[in-house]
Amino acid sequence: MKKYLILNDGSTFEGESFGSNNIGTGRLVFNLVNNNVTEALSNPSNFGSIVISSDPLVGIREIETKDLQSLEVNIKGFVVSNFLAINRSEGISLDRFLKEKNIPGIYHLDVHQLIKHLKNKAEMVGTIIDYVDQHAFDQLRAFVNPNNLTDFVSTKWPYLIPGDKKTVVVLDLGLKTRLHRSLTEVGLNCVVLPYDSSIKTIDSYHPSGIVITNGPGSLKELNSLVIKISELAQKYSILGIGLGQAIIAEAFNLDLSLKNQISRYENQFVVERSTGEVSTVRDSTNYMIPYSNNFKKTAFILFTDLKGREIKAFRIRKHNIIGISFDIEYDGNGRNYLLDEFIDNLN
């Protein structure tokens, strides 16, 4: 059966249908990491979006339930170039998983062409639908992207991840399982709180530090959190990952710019400033911190991109406050050392 991906700039891409037969509308997000389907589907940072995977062939591996990054799978559609339908007696195939979760999918769609079309374009919305007419485009144009994405993915109630070391507060902007696992692995006692918890609530758990997670939201909707963090920074050690880094940067008035492109989850190379080591990391943030001499007055640079133009990780001077734009739980050799350094310096 034919299915179409239509975009709000009026273009149409054609492919074959798999997964559920529903209609799905949402912002477009690239997943440029291969062998990563389970995570792409369930990453809270992809909330409410149509995920376009550049993986040349998906469906060979079944969905690994242990790799699911959140309990709820909340993407609106899945676009791949090639899909191999293998019926297995064991494990959950991608097709079955998408049907169970009511997510429409398209395969045999020219993803290369699509990515080229969307290159250098700012955020865009699309619909996966099985017919194309003016009405479909009208509905797509009427679609309003929710501007409180953090509200949807953040936990509603506090909960505890028990550990036998120091207590930290985790502000949940979209906590995913892998970060959750890393925090357990290092033995931190984590109190996971909703992103809009008050300073008083945070104080009441007497934490040694605060971890701010990555998430789908934007700084616009998190203004009150930025103000809170600039106050909390005087008292606590803070580790910010992805969007968390952007919040720290904003709280300390560092230069910060919004990447003018569709959100993407991709492999990148970073250079560690102190050792010159190059490693691959997974990066999904929409904000970037340009390299400037002014920056050095406020913070030490820990990681940059290969050209040294973009700051990937920094530590604020005279504070144990670390901001990292990439996933801390993944680099080629395992956990990033910055997590251990942050824990060593907890007061």
Added chain:
Amino acid sequence: MKKIINAISLKRSITRIAVEIVEENNNYKDHLIFIGIEEAGNIIANRLAQAINDLEDVIIPVLTLTDVSKTSPKIKDKIIVLVTKVISKGWLVESSINQVLAIGRPQAIQLAVLIDRGHRELPIGANYIGKNVPTSKSEFVEVHLSELDHEDSVYLR
């Protein structure tokens, strides 16, 4: 012999000490002097100076203890950072402090060590420590530096 620190962690430790020195001393520009206690200390002092140069674009003078006793540089108003590879009992550091004090009274004397292996016999503590390695008395820490031993690493023996 067990490797406890590899080349990359050693570099990270040195950068971390450099950062701590910069953060601790507000007026470090024009005031800081590194003095390497022994040959390895001297090499580490040079690397610290290089790390601070990378971070802050400031050149910190590096002297050896022999320079200090021979040339008697002016150290009034200076912050002296003694640098050594391993601190254990503390006698070596104590005699180095005395050598510095023999030529005058600086603003402050601080101590940076790569490894603190415990067993102190004097009331001396290091201001900047790369890594604490608790050892028994029969265990020894060997610091290898590429300038001397063709590799950067620390072994526990």
